[in-house]
Amino acid sequence: MSPPPPGPKAAEAADPGPAPGLWRNRDFNLLWTGQCLSDLGGAMVELALPLLVLQRTGSPAQAGFVGTAGLVTTLACRLPAGVLADRLDRRRLMIACDVLRLAGYALLGWAVAAGTATLPVILAVVVTGAAATAVFSTAEHACVRNLVHPGRLTTAVARNEARSYGVSLAGPPLGGLLFGLGRALPFLGNALSHLLSLLAVSLIRRPLQEARPSAGEAGRVCATQGLRFLLGHPFLRTLLVIAAPLNMAFTGMIFAMTLALRRAGVPPYLVGLAGTVFAVGGLLGALAAPVLQRRLRLPVLIRLLCWATAALMAVGALLAGTVLAAVPLAAAVFLGPTANAALFAHQAAVTPDHLQGRVVGGVLLAAGSAAALAPALAGVLLDRFGPVPATLVFPVLVTAAALTATLGKGLRSPAA
Structure with missing residues (x-):
């Protein structure tokens, strides 16, 4: 059956006129700019945290454990x-x-x-920040359709994809540079980014959700409602099965590449540069997303993304331990923003507003489940x-x- 359009309240709240x-x-x-700054701080810390743990402990396994602790918390x-x-x-x-962040x-x-x-202090901050980020990002995804006209929804999601990859261009090298100048600077910079995000959200005028009727149902039942809706949609359900190993592979490859470069003696700023090269592919893909969405149907995009990524990651694995490994990964991620924009726009269109948060949470849970184990x-x-056999798993x-x-x-x- 055809996906129903957003309800009249959502369309009216999104834009009462043309x-x-x-x-x-x-x-x-305002929301987009605030999250640009917040994502920039997060990108700096994403690079700085494993470098900090590696410096303190000398163990890639412990650095991976810290990364996994954050991802598992987000998942939970x-x-x-x-x-x-x-x-x-x-x-x-x-x-x-x-x-909180x-x-x-x-x-x-x-x-x-x-x-x-110490490692316990680092873990406590990572776990707390990951929990807050999970709640924030779910609420942000859920409120987008209340801020934009239904006809602009896909474009809005594509812009959010461009935002994430765009700040990744500056975040890793900036994080590596700041870490080299002073170990505390990336973390203090992340704190400042959340202050600016807080101010941006406070200045938004429109309601971020439709009016809620009083409800007495238990939280467990509410969460089950969202999962039932998600699992009852064959297309979305299949995408979740595909997204889990795909996200795990990208997370594991990027993490392994970062640690392999550092262990090979590559300076932190060059490690950050490798992350920037990877982000270029995502940014170019996000900019090309509107054109690609008009030319390729979503099922074709997903299949093309999977097979191209498998081939390009194999090339990247053969180059593991060198900055050049980021180049095939950048090419692999090119189609990702287009697929994500189409997926989340489709999900927002077919999901009632009172279920948006729970369905988004289910999508992000399934997509990130295996990725939590990747670091x-x-x-x-x-x-x-060695780095080559280790990365060939992905x-x-x-x-x-x-x-x-x-x-x-x-x-x-x-539409199935």
Whole structure:
């Protein structure tokens, strides 16, 4: 059956008049700009954290354990985050998350500067920040359709994809540079980014959700409702099965590449440059997303992404331990933003507003489930094997996803 259009309340709240361009949408641009800054801080810390743990412990496995702890926390919080995003005021929820992240990373920056940043302290901040990020990002995904006209929804999601990859161009090299200048600087910079994000969210005028009727159902039942909706849609259900190994492979390859470069004696700023090269592919893909969406149907995009990624990751594995390994990975991620934009726009269009948070939480949970294990797996493989055999595991995972995309029946029609 055809996907139903957004309800009249969502369309009315998104834009009561003619559909303006997104650049003239004040509230969407406030949210988008605030998250540009927040993502920049997160990109700096994503590079700096494994470098910090590696410097303190000398163990890639422990660096991988810290990364996995953050991802597992994010994973565990996805469904509760969806319930919170649907039952509480999304603006206040997002502000509270920014306050928590601001305090946590300011504390970690101070501890690093004072020389008291032990592994338990680092873990506590990473876990707290990951939980807050899970809630914030779920609420942000859920509120986008209330800020933009329904006809601009796909473009808005594509812009969010471009935002993520765009700040990744500056974040890794900036994080590596700041880490080289002073170990505490990337973490203090991340704290500042959350302060600016908090201010941006506070200035948004439009409601971030439709009016909520009073509900007495339990939180567990609410979360189950979202999962039932998601699993009852064949197309979305199949995409989740494909996304899990695909995301795990990308997360593991990037993490393994970072540690392999550092162990090979590559300076931190060059490690950051490798991350920037990877992000170029995503940014170019996000900029090309509107054109690609008009030319390629979503099922074709998914299959093309899977097979191209499997081949390009195999090339990247052969170059592991060198900065050049980022080049095939950048090419692999080119189609990712287009597929993500189409997927999340489709999900937002077919999901009622009162279920947005729970369905988004379910999508992010399934897509990131296997990725949570990737840093630990990459660290253990690098400890036992060389960089080439360790990284070859990940294109094998993508090949499994490609076979599912090619042989599975669920991708035949997005409207199924």
